[in-house]
Amino acid sequence: MRATAYAEQAVVRRACLRISVITGAVITLLVTVVGGVAHAVMTHTQDDQVRRELRYGAERGDLSRPPVCTWLYASGATPLANSPAGFPVRADLDRVRRTRETVERTVRRDGTVYLVRTQVRADGDVVQAVFDMRFQLADRRHLWFALGVAGAVGLVAAAATGAVLGRRAVAPLAEALARQRRFVADASHELRTPITQVYTRAQLLSRQAAAEDLPARHRDGLARLVGSVGRLDRVLDDLLLSASFSADPRRRTERRPVELVEVARSVVAEESDRTRDGSLTVVVNGPPHPLYVEGIESALRRAIGELLGNAIGHTPAGGTIEVSLARVGGAVELTVVDTGSGFDPAEAERLFERFHRGAGGGRYGLGLALLREVVTDHGGTVAATGHPDGGARFTIRLPESAPAAVPVRTGPL
Template structure:
């Protein structure tokens, strides 16, 4: 009993017979326990060393989002101390409306962006992911440099596009003035000015799309959303499409639910839908078929534009929403495409809790679908 409860040595006293075997068994179990404890301590030390080496702030949370452990970077950029803040809920220490909404939505596929709670000059990207069975891993990454570069890029594009509008308008005006005096020009110069007018118009469309892209990027949630009469908006776009379709003679059909509306920004929704319709007209060969639909699909609203054009190769589908990406650059020159249309669509959808799906088979046509979440859907009364 003295050896078990009072002695600090693990070596048992000498004994013969049954007590000797009992001492040996206890001694072996004690050594095994200490070896396991040493192995566990080594693994914990390796985990902590690895976590401290991370470039990101890392916190281990329980499933109810209480803090269990954190590295030193978490203290430097989040102000969360370990072990002082153990047991606190993470949303009690990071008190930002954006983060509260992020936690409430419980959709952690996309990151959350906030300022650092202890330094407003630091912009953070937060991610949460399941860690083991009953824990959550919280990572905070400093994206201040990327954020500043992105702001500079947006400002540059917006400013340059704005400055280009005036000289383009002047050049276009003079070209149209010369074209209007057709009897004063021989056929050669008339053709030259027609080419100039075509290229100025193309550049004007490019600048206009850059301005639209800058607007939807910069004014992300600044405008107040309101009820958008989607059936009325889409019928106007279809009328415009019929006018644009005179040269190619496509068969354009449509299916529109007259009661289905959205809460959003009408100018952005118009831009997104218009881009998908104009792409179908531009890239579908003459005499093709285009079907436009606006219907309920389960609990979501679905806008789709389907054509029987050449389709898109699988390796290009995931890159379609990149700025200036064009599958066929020579064909884009013919159609006047800039490679910005789907980039605009992507940003508009981010504002409206929507997602873009692309179904396409090479040589068999394409279907571009926008799914709007139930929270955006509204109903219209039909007289």
């Protein structure tokens, strides 16, 4: 149960982090939008005010006492002592004297921006007004600094709020999932013993019925009962394995190199009774050298058994099932090909949904969904291809692993 609690806490932490990040991103976006709008409004307002003051200074300003932040230049007038270097702009003065048309320009100099307006006054004099925008630019920088501080504070507050809200919002869901997994595991464990007893008793009755030559309808009924109980037992195995993979992350530490060819041959041998009863031919094609993958042998055995059992269940009497293993580009591929009823290629992905029912009415149960879960947990992939007219191919691809190291004896022989 500790492993389950650890897994659920990890889910809650990830969900809280995700909610905090999303909340922070939304707050940052809002602050950025508000800052952009405020900056645009401030810039527009300041530009209008500066241009009005610049126009007033050029038209009516006293050359010896210009408005604040403004300097006026004209023929015969002495510039103020604090006039910025590089002014007046002689080219604009000459142009206005020649064309009598007003000229405006922006000059960037000495770390600030100057607006320059050169025009002809009503008395015929050519005057050039220069406005220093350093204070307006400082206001804009202060605005962005204030917005940045507000955004940082808002981001921290949003992250903290998101974490608290996320924990409160996700914790009930995590608890519900934990209870669901515990229920599945507990129910499966509790049902295991009575189902095993029923299965064993049904097999004994079936053998006795065959030995005592009971009517065929009784023998058939007992055979169906044995098959149904056997399928129920396999469903319990699937539920237990799925619950263990979902709730126990420490199972990853149990992984070791598994020789997949040997496991595949062992699984085929275990299913020999079913294939013989179904008059099926099963062929295993593997390389002469071993193929290792990193994983949990019991889970991989269950996955291969599911593929083989699925092929047996969908292949009519007299059919052939081929199990092939090969090394392909640094990975190990296990392919199961059958001559069964096949399926529509459009349903290839849906086959791995839990208890999917095919177009022909065939059910695929929990096994293929668990198969994908096991393969994905081992860092691999599984794919299915088929044809409606018959035949299916399932391919598992797992990362290849180095063989297990053989311990070296260092003591006396």
